[in-house]
Amino acid sequence: MMFVSSAVGQQPISGGNAGSRERDRPDSASLDFRRIYVPADRVDQWPRDEGVRYRPVPKGEFERLVELLQSTPASARGAVAPRVAKATYTAKLEGDLLAGHAVLDISRGHIQAASPAEQDPGSLVPLSPCNLALSNFRWQGDAPKRPIVGLHASGRQCVLVNRDGALELDWALRGQRDAAGVLSFQAEVPAAGATTLHLDLPKRLVPRCVGGAMAGSQPLEGGLVRWQLELGAGSRFSLMLATADAPSAARPPLLRQSVVYELTPRALEITAQLTLDVFDEPVRQLEIRLDPGVRLLAARQDEAAILWSQSAEETNGASRVTLDLPAPVAGTGRVVRLRCVAPTTLASRWRLPSLAVQGVFWQEGKATLLVPKPLVVQQLFLENCRQTDLESLSAPQNGDSLSLQYFVPEAAVELVADFAREPLQVATAATIELGEDRITGQVAAECRLEEGQLFHLQAAVPPAWTIDAVEASPPDMLRDWAVESTAPRKRTLEIRLARALGGNTPLRLVISGHRLSGAVGDAHSPAELSMVDFGAASTGKQFMSLSAVGAYELSLARANELRVLDARQLDPLAARLFSQPPRGLAFHLDDLAMRMRVSLARQPARYTTAVRMEVLATPGPTWETYTFACAPQNARIDRVLIQFAGAPSTPKSPEEHDASEFTWTLGDEGSEPLTARRLEEADGAENASRGETWEILLRRPRGSRFEIRARRVVGGIGETGELPL
Incomplete structure (x- = not known):
């Protein structure tokens, strides 16, 4: 709530x-x-x-x-808000510049007298919106005082006043000349109850004003004429200066242009409102130049639809649209509305397309850029315009609204927009197996985005690793993936999604890969064994499991502070990520774990053996048959040592029993003998003096259960002696 x-x-x-x-x-x-x-x-x-x-x-x-x-x-x-009751502006023409001074009569209205204990802190009087260059503020009087002038938090220029008085200031405004040499000024002055403008012009120039009334003129010394214009309570007016002997030509319509750009991932939607003031001949057609890529969808004059024709320019892909207005436009405040669409460019700098109305006198322009989430404007570049406001979009939309004021028709707005980089939470569990020749890895990642949307994931891949596969759950979320080299020895795993990640619904990724292991005994850090790195997005928990394959075991160093996981009591997140209880060493992949070093060490082969002995006594010789059932435990076996306890026996000679030594065979490979030799003390056999030790070499290494059989003749019935077991 x-x-x-x-x-x-x-x-x-x-x-x-x-x-x-x-x-x-x-x-x-x-x-x-x-x-x-x-x-x-x-x-x-x-x-x-x-x-x-x-x-x-x-x-x-x-x-x-x-x-x-x-x-x-x-x-x-309880006071009435202070205001500018009357404003008087006086100026001379200096080239293309109007420069002069102004007097603003400020009234604070009816204010209760403050008690002696209270000190009036003053009130702010706004001087904006205003496009005049204002300077040299002072209070009128015998000893002029400097008022406090500054910018409000909203960006508006204000003056702090705590009394009635006349505020004096200097001002200037630069004009524009058209092809006929007519000098024009578009002015916006601080709001006042009544505004008067005195212009001192050469006799050859005659002013024309839109937004005010000519009150008269009087000659001055030096060949000047002072013109008086009453602007009333309005704050905007247009002023045109032409020579007195210039032929009277029809004045072009005045244009006030307002454009709303709504930025979406699929397209840029453009809504333009053209407000025309037509003083002479009614306007029956409008010609508009559209920047490349802009397509007109609809045009209306009041409630009536407008027919139009469009032709492409051959130079740069721009187009011209001719609007046939349903009714001739005359008078002030006539509105034409346009609805257009243009392509959107994301993640790179681009320019907002413009609409230029031909054959009019541009009076003012403003634009509003609507940026609903999940998009954000990362950079904004302005030319001949300024940002005047930044607001949040009205509910139920979320996002930003940027207001811009144009100074000239050719004002340019460039920006870089992209999807909002909301905090992406990525929890990972890496399962790494270290072998003699290669290291294999599998990283399970749970990606979650609480706000916004994301169609693209990135992870750094160390140079030693090769990515073999990327799988997603749900499977239809994954569009494709690739490993791209962005710089020497810098590679990035690019994962593109078919549907946006967002809404707090997690995405599970399983990334598989391998790398060379190096020499046995080489030490590796957890960072070297990490196959992918999601960078700043890895705000979730990180786990790692290490195990050795083959006839090797892990050798750890600097692992005293390791936070080891109990495979039988994993928390819910670790259990989801590993999917199966990890074998080997499992731990939290944190700063403490990064100090550890792990290497491979060869371990002695371990296996279990079951021995079965059979003795066949005949009137002639006595036959001994031994069956050794071996089950390897940790590695493949290619060599077996077998020791018979007791005193060494003395086999009969072949002439006596046609047998001398053991005959060694594999139980599943017929009677083909195995390579075997009896070891003596000189060969390093232990306890050779108290029994027999045999070395048996297998034709190929064995990793599963196998049997070795040994058979020999040791004597006949009636002979006494111990059987070697």
């Missing part, structure tokens, strides 16, 4: 210490407001009056503003 506050009036404070302090001020009053709790996730259900917009304010800031309001003197709270 959250609350919105609504001011409902003013009433005296009563009760408590604060009230006792306020009673010392007879005119004390406090803003009364109420807190309305509303569902934070259902903006459309908030109570609101038509035209009301909510702005988010941190609770601490809200309380600070209320306290600031309570501390404002009561006299100031």
